[in-house]
Amino acid sequence: MEYAISVKNLTKKFGNFTAVDNLSFNIPKGKIFGFLGPNGSGKSTTIRMICGVITPTSGSGKVLGYDLIKEAEKIKQNIGYMSQKFSLYEDLTVEENLDFYGSIYQIHKRDLELRKKELIEMAGLKGKENSLAGTLSGGWKQRLALGCALIHRPKLLVLDEPTAGVDPVSRREFWHLVSRLVKEGITALVTTHYMDEASICDIIGFIYNSKLITIDTPENLYKTHGTENLEDIFIKYVKELSNKDVVSSFKEIKASRNGDEKNEF
Numbered sequence: 001m002e003y004a005i006s007v008k009n010l011t012k013k014f015g016n017f018t019a020v021d022n023l024s025f026n027i028p029k030g031k032i033f034g035f036l037g038p039n040g041s042g043k044s045t046t047i048r049m050i051c052g053v054i055t056p057t058s059g060s061g062k063v064l065g066y067d068l069i070k071e072a073e074k075i076k077q078n079i080g081y082m083s084q085k086f087s088l089y090e091d092l093t094v095e096e097n098l099d100f101y102g103s104i105y106q107i108h109k110r111d112l113e114l115r116k117k118e119l120i121e122m123a124g125l126k127g128k129e130n131s132l133a134g135t136l137s138g139g140w141k142q143r144l145a146l147g148c149a150l151i152h153r154p155k156l157l158v159l160d161e162p163t164a165g166v167d168p169v170s171r172r173e174f175w176h177l178v179s180r181l182v183k184e185g186i187t188a189l190v191t192t193h194y195m196d197e198a199s200i201c202d203i204i205g206f207i208y209n210s211k212l213i214t215i216d217t218p219e220n221l222y223k224t225h226g227t228e229n230l231e232d233i234f235i236k237y238v239k240e241l242s243n244k245d246v247v248s249s250f251k252e253i254k255a256s257r258n259g260d261e262k263n264e265f
């Protein structure tokens with residue numbers, strides 16, 4: 001079995017604080033991996049290690065066959081990353097944003113012209129090539145950001161809350177796009193707070209208090225727990241682990257951990 005991501009006992013400490021504690025999992029190529037957990041549970045830290053941006057304190061792993069520690073640069077070159085902040089230049093046009101990302105990855109001019117055409121088509125941005133990114137609606141910006149993340153044909157796409165703050169129709173369109181990419185062979189690692197999106201994933205991992213609580217297919221999770229409600233399943237885990245009576249929402253999961261009700265799951 002060829003894995004896109006394979007990590008073993010992955011741990012990250014910041015001083016005495018363990019942000020990610022002993023994570024081990026394998027994600028086969030061509031799958032969508034949904035990585036879920038309340039705010040502050042360790043998702044971003046895990047993603048940053050997987051992307052080769054920060055070095056694990058201990059543990060090991062391979063991403064696209066490259067060693068997490070020794071070949072971090074190779075990993076960075078071969079993944080596409082998109083976050084909820086979209087990382088677009090609002091005062092550049094659609095095409096100029098793609099040009100900019102193309103130049104970062106040093107894509108040859110002729111290849112870049114071709115790739116831009118493909119991505120503009122894919123993102124449904126035809127006719128908007130000369131629009132300033134700042135003038136686009138949330139859904140358009142999101143699809144442009146996805147295009148930029150794909151400019152160098154990465155084999156692993158890392159999407160950190162890609163649909164946060166985007167309207168439901170755009171969210172659905174975005175997931176169609178991701179599913180299409182995955183069918184073409186890309187692997188996607190996605191964090192999301194939306195349970196309907198999590199249920200689309202091939203594999204779901206749930207992290208809580210820095211530890212991986214469960215990792216399985218949605219179907220297996222439904223079978224094991226006798227419900228198709230992912231939120232209920234995760235609440236069950238949190239109740240068991242925290243010994244607290246978390247009853248209804250992910251907001252409470254966050255509250256049960258930090259005594260802070262400001263941030264929603």
Ligand SMILES: Nc1ncnc2c1ncn2[C@@H]1O[C@H](COP(=O)(O)OP(=O)(O)OP(=O)(O)O)[C@@H](O)[C@H]1O
Pocket residue numbers: 014017019037038039040041042043044045046
């Ligand atoms: N550079 C750092 N130095 C110290 N602590 C850190 C650092 N980065 C993250 N942490 C802490 O590690 C814990 C996990 O943070 P992380 O950002 O990975 O969580 P998260 O699950 O991604 O949360 P969110 O959904 O809010 O982004 C948090 O308590 C955070 O404060």
